[in-house]
Amino acid sequence: MNDCGGDVPLQPMWAHQRASLDTDVWGPWYQVDAGGCPADVLPVFTAEDFRRLPLAPPTLHVQPDRGWVLVNKETIVTTERTEQTFRTELLGHGIDVVATPDTFTYDFGDGSQDLVTQSPGHSYPDHDTFHVYDELGAVQIALTTTWKGRYRIDGTTQWRDVVGTAETSATSAPFTVEERRSHLVSGLCTDIPTPEDCDGQDGG
CATH class of the missing domain: 2.60.40.10 (Immunoglobulins)
Incomplete structure (x- = not known):
């Protein structure tokens, strides 16, 4: 059996064809490929x-x-x-x-x-x-x-x-x-009215 690195080896593929569309007579089987590892054919x-x-x-x-x-x-x-x-x-x-x-x-x-x-x-x-x-x-x-x-x-x-x-x-x-920048102020800058030393500042 072939070593396919953990994959299941593929079996050889065979096929046959009808001699014509208006007959039930089929031709001989022939080998399409030899099979092998999936990595070789996929x-x-x-x-x-x-x-x-x-x-x-x-x-x-x-x-x-x-x-x-x-x-x-x-x-x-x-x-x-x-x-x-x-x-x-x-x-x-x-x-x-x-x-x-x-x-x-x-x-x-x-x-x-x-x-x-x-x-x-x-x-x-x-x-x-x-x-x-x-x-x-x-x-x-x-x-x-x-x-x-x-x-x-x-x-x-x-x-x-x-x-x-x-x-x-x-x-x-x-x-x-x-x-x-921060600096000390006399009160909270969120107070109303805003303390004078908070002018232009974002927080206390």
């Missing part, structure tokens, strides 16, 4: 096929999420490492495909070097994916996720790796990098 799910799947980009989370962040303070980014499964066909064969996030690339929108990581990140105070802005202004963060894939063709038991990757993109809402 189609390959290529990187191009993989990239045509409707991969949903992971959600990009920014912390703090309030429309602005502080200059010279850590801005935290996180996402999810969630597999996606698909059912598709290739040349008449049913195929199961599993896509797995491999790397996450963050462009922080300020001209700094991209952050490339395999970690989906964690929220404060256990954060490991973050950026410190050193200039004021309006920015937007872009996340590019690189996906690896594996597939299994109906009638086989072995999962095969897709040779190549796919990418998805997500962006945050625009926000500003700001500088905030």
